[in-house]
Amino acid sequence: MIRILLFLAVVFALGLGFAWLADRPGEMVVTFSGYQYQVSLMVAAVAVxxxxxxxxxxxxLLKALWNSPYTISRYFRVRRRDRGYQALSTGMIAAGAGDGALARKKTKEAAKLIRSDQEPLIHLLEAQASLLEGDHEGAREKFETMLDDPEMRLLGLRGLYLEAERLGDRNAARHYAGRAAAMAPQLAWAAESTLEDLTGRGDWDGALKLVEAQKSTRQIERDAANRRRAVLLTAKAQSLIDSDPNAAKTAALEANRLRPDFAPAAVVAAKLLFRQNEVRKGAKILEAAW
Structure with a gap:
């Protein structure tokens, strides 16, 4: 747009200049080697x-000829890249449709046209093709390769998690889910699996931290986060009743504050208050819960 406006401005300026010369006739004399050349101003301006x-x-023209090798090579590079992405797109569609043969064919075609370090989705297509062909070991190798690429790491962890689940290897599945949850707590599959693992091991602080991360990334709403925190704090309080009554009391009261109508939290909080002779406060909590 700017170039068009600039071109129009130049044409307009030339038109004004020629009109100005036409209204002011005159001659220009040039002496060269003893000869005189006489032309009108209009002719001289047109010649210039x-x-x-x-x-x-x-x-x-000279610039175009000088740059022509680069221009031609760039044209073929772009054309080659476009063909590669077309093969990649067709392969992804084939993989989604369950056509393993076509997916593998397009994987090889895309790999010839695009380097995998330039387009990591080639690894994904290779893994999908391997899964469709029943080559789970090859798929796992591709998923492990994705772990070296920051952009593909979560995808690789997801693939390894699903493979571990398929094999029934819960420890490996929890490991991959935990790594993914640490990087991106907004991923529901990773967060839920990790939360189940943490609660199963009694790591209440780790579970609470994960729920807080889910809340901060808006994976779960505030009310849902408060419900989960109340349950986890109640479980934490129950596990600390004998070993650390003060910490248990703090956790139980926090759970009761978050969910006053949550009976288990109220019972645990009241029990701990009764033990410390805070009968009135404990009774008040029980009355509010019921």
């Missing part, structure tokens, strides 16, 4: 403009 235009055209 023509010479400038000719020089610009010659310069453009």
């Amino acid at each position: 403009v023509a010479v400038v235009a000719a020089v610009m055209i010659v310069w453009w």
